[in-house]
Amino acid sequence: MAALLTACQAVPVAAPDTLRSLEGELVYRAPGAPGPQGPAGACWDHDATPAVIETVTEQELVAPERRDAAGALVAPARYRSVQRQRIVRDRSAVWFRSPCPAELSPDVVAGLQRALAARGLYRAPPTGAIDRPTEAAIRAFQRPRGLNSGKLSLSAAQELGLIPVVGAD
Incomplete structure (x- = not known):
């Protein structure tokens, strides 16, 4: 519940030079190639990057x-x-760690929508479903960080306060 409340707080948008880059966490593969493996219990998602x-x-x-x-x-x-x-x-597939599907309950997705709305990126009412407006807001949040995807990365979910950062105190 604390993660959901954190996502609801208005957080100032960081200046572009202070954004946390996701570039080091991205894995590029040829289209159709299998995605990365591990660590155990990790979930991965991918998106196509155009040529x-x-x-x-x-x-x-x-x-x-x-x-x-x-x-x-x-x-x-x-x-x-x-x-x-x-x-x-060349065109490629970009792979990145993502929240596992079980972690993206409707309540968490509604928290994501509120967190994105607090940053001025999502303007629809929270629905708890990842729909087109939500994907567009996710893309707008991640693009300046080096990931042009409407699919939520684990790093973005952690930055938004939706998923706990492993090893954080």
Whole structure:
């Protein structure tokens, strides 16, 4: 119950440079590859990360400049613009520790919704169900921390006060 009450308290939104990054807790795998294993009793979830494609525009020489015998310019060089795309990062699956389904009771999910509402990220009434508005608010909470997913990570649940931090005093 204390975790639920903690989630209800208004907590100021941290400045972007003080946000706890989740990047070190993410495991990237090829799409369709099995997820990480362990530790015992841990639950994992995943989301797809799209490929990152960069478009580069370059000037390509069509015809070099021409000069006469005296070195005077007869015709300037001609160029054309060419656009090329390259894959900066391949599509992958990002895996992360998540609360186990048994931990996400309707009461806990309603607490999650209230915690996200206190941060200005969730504007619907608490329903106790992870629906589209809840997923959008989870994504908005996690994105600045390095995880662009509407699925709740264990670290985000702990940061929101929904799940106890193991080993914390």
